[in-house]
Amino acid sequence: MRHTETHENSLTTFLTDTNQNVNPVERAVSSIAGGALLAYGLKQRGIGGALLSILGGGMLLRGATGHCHVYDALGVDTTETERRSPFRKSSLLTGKVHVTKAMTINKSQAELYEFWRNFENLPIIMRHLESVSKTDEKISHWRAKAPLGQTVEWDAELTSDVPNEKIGWRSLEGAFIPNSGVVEFLPTIERGTEVKVTLTYEAPGGKLGEWIAWAFGEEPSIQVAQDLRRFKSLMETGLIMKVEGQPSGREPLEKAMTAKA
Amino acid sequence: MKALCWFGKHDVRVENVADPTILNSRDAIVKITSTAICGSDLHLYNGYIPTMEPGDILGHEFMGEVVEVGASITNLKVGDRVVVPFTIACGNCFYCKRELWSCCDNSNPKPEIAETLYGYTGSALFGYTHMMGGFAGGQAEYVRVPFADVGPLKIPDHLADDQVLFLSDIFPTGYMAAENCNIHPGDTVAIWGAGPVGQFAVKSAFMFGAEQVVLIDHYHDRLELARSENENLITINFDEEEVYDRLLELTGGRGPDSCIDAVGLESHGSTPDAILDYAKAATYLATDRPHALRQAIYCCRKGGTVSVPGVYGGFLDKFNFGAAFGKGLTFKMGQTNMHKYMPRLLGEIEAGKIDPSFVISHRLKLSEAPIAYERFNAEKNSWRKVVLSPN
Incomplete structure (x- = not known):
């Protein structure tokens, strides 16, 4: 987290290579708020305006460098976000995204393995997938919806297959988003099966891309959690519960009837 | 159909809305014959519970007649009289299997809000916030009942609505x-x-x-x-x-x-x-x-x-x-593990050991529901339990 890969540009070096102790989100907030405060302070007269300008300037600098003297004095470091989310690490602009999620499903390992091993089934539980088709015993072709209405396609190969226990896959050369995944089916005592999914992929735009995706409601860890929940529901109850399409007083009846027809 | 919709604090109205339809294979559609206002509906009326949206249909204490069933429903048929529990439960998950029906894992399709607030979500509820699933309620002429193969309790003809309606919650x-x-x-x-x-x-x-x-x-x-x-x-x-x-x-x-x-x-x-x-x-x-x-x-x-x-x-x-x-x-x-108690308590009613209708203080038409809410909220001494009839 503390060092990015690029050091060529002196501005980049200045912005990333100092002793950072402020996390990127906080830096962005600090920069924007500091800039606004500085601008406002400069417009004001008197000592109040001057103080605001100094405060704003300090916040702007803190945001730009990622170093906070107050945090330094207090021994605080907010860059260590991994502590909050141990399974997700990536640098600001490039790098791999790891997502790990687990869900306990009240079905046998065999039943769950069976469903997942047939990759053609996955679009039922993974809403971002349009289709998966089998090319041969090891290779499958995947089509997924991407942000902003785009579609991406790639070929994937099976990397491990332990019946009832584990399935692994990896995208082949040429994938726009190189990715790999493992799903494990772990037994429990009278609690069903723990299904643990680990996904790794090269996110376009790294951490920044993740934030943008998150803003569009397509953050990968949330998506994986929702996929697993649909898997659980489908396997346990035989259906994925729908609430869209229920009546409400939100639209006039005529409109609701037209929509239905 | 007509349905009582929530629009904000102290603002509920009877609106013309679309009829409910079967959305999942384990659904049934029930034509409501009696529906009650619960004290907990007043929490919504008074704006205490977050994640309501204007237009939401209220009501979680209701009974009626099955008019349509989904493809997977074999235990109910059109014409059956049923009381529906206010909690929605799948009957398949770890919790349902242990009779902790109100902790059902699979009935709430929008668990993220409850997970953020509570850590995990409980079972979905009829007509009680989007945090608890966003299911349309039963203060209406018709209602969609999910997991209808495990929830609704069949009622013999000789018992009146008033005697069995409160098996739905209270x-x-x-x-x-x-x-x-x-x-x-x-x-x-x-x-x-x-x-x-x-x-x-x-x-x-x-x-x-x-x-x-x-x-x-x-x-x-x-x-x-x-x-x-x-x-x-x-x-x-x-x-x-x-x-x-x-x-x-x-x-x-x-x-x-x-x-x-x-x-x-x-x-x-x-x-x-x-x-x-x-x-x-x-x-x-x-x-x-x-x-x-x-x-x-x-x-x-x-x-x-x-x-x-x-x-x-x-x-x-x-x-x-x-x-x-x-x-x-x-x-x-916790919310009541309804499915566990309903058959047992129907037995008590049938045996004549209790007649739950004693709590009813007012009977009104569904079209009068906004007045009922207002009075029930303001005059708790005499307005004890309101039963609404859609017909």
Whole structure:
């Protein structure tokens, strides 16, 4: 987290290579708020305006460098976000995204393995997938919806297959988003099966891309959690519960009837 | 169809909306014959519970006739009379299999909000916020019932709607509250709240063999009704008597063996903590007003049980947890595991041991629901339980 890969540009070096102790989100907030405060302070007269300008300037600098003297004095470091989310690490602009999620499903390992091993089934539980088709015993072709209405396609190969226990896959050369995944089916005592999914992929735009995706409601860890929940529901109850399409007083009846027809 | 829709605090209206349709193979469509307004609907009416959206159809106590079933439904057929539990449960998950139906893993399709607020979501509820699933409620002419193969309870023709309607929520809720007290011979059970759940908790506590049952409220008519229904019941009007002192007197200085809070998050009271709660809730510093719960904890004997059927939604302030710890209390609470109790309690009704219709105070048409909400909210003394008829 503390060092990015690029050091060529002196501005980049200045912005990333100092002793950072402020996390990127906080830096962005600090920069924007500091800039606004500085601008406002400069417009004001008197000592109040001057103080605001100094405060704003300090916040702007803190945001730009990622170093906070107050945090330094207090021994605080907010860059260590991994502590909050141990399974997700990536640098600001490039790098791999790891997502790990687990869900306990009240079905046998065999039943769950069976469903997942047939990759053609996955679009039922993974809403971002349009289709998966089998090319041969090891290779499958995947089509997924991407942000902003785009579609991406790639070929994937099976990397491990332990019946009832584990399935692994990896995208082949040429994938726009190189990715790999493992799903494990772990037994429990009278609690069903723990299904643990680990996904790794090269996110376009790294951490920044993740934030943008998150803003569009397509953050990968949330998506994986929702996929697993649909898997659980489908396997346990035989259906994925729908609430869209229920009546409400939100639209006039005529409109609701037209929509239905 | 006509349906009672929520549009905001103190704003509910009967609107023309689309008829519900089968959305999943385990759904059924029920034509409502009777539907009731619950005290917990008033929490929504008063804007205490977050994640309501304008236009949401309210109502979680209802019964009617099956008019359509999904492809997977084999236990119900068109024309069956059913009472529908207010909790929606799948019957397949870890929790349903252990009869913790109100903890169902699969019925809430929007669990993220509850997970953020509570860590995990409980089962979905009819007509009770998007946090709890966003399912359309039953204060309407028709309702869609998900997991209809495990929820609805078939009702024999010889029983009237009024006798069985409250199997949908308040009778099982009062019953579970009493069961949670783990009543032993010689026990005294004190119950806060003489609303319908409190009324059923009284009857249930006697059914479980409590030696002495004490009901606490300040609505005279409600206490009077409970006394007329239960010969041996003792009542305390907290406007007239000190609750703690009176309870000690009734128990030889020990305190009640178990205490039931059948009030929930909109507790009334005139002590300083209750007034402070009003101020905090009004200024959004706290969401719930737990005065009755505090008093129940305070009054409960050492090693006793506090059972909470009253609804809480958010955060409690000035909560006397030290008293609970210091006395080694046991807490039992939660939404009712409806599916577990409904068949058993239908049996009690059929055997003539109880007629739940005694709680009804008003019968109105569905079209009059907005007036019913207004009066029920304002005149709690006489407006005790409202049953609405869509026809």
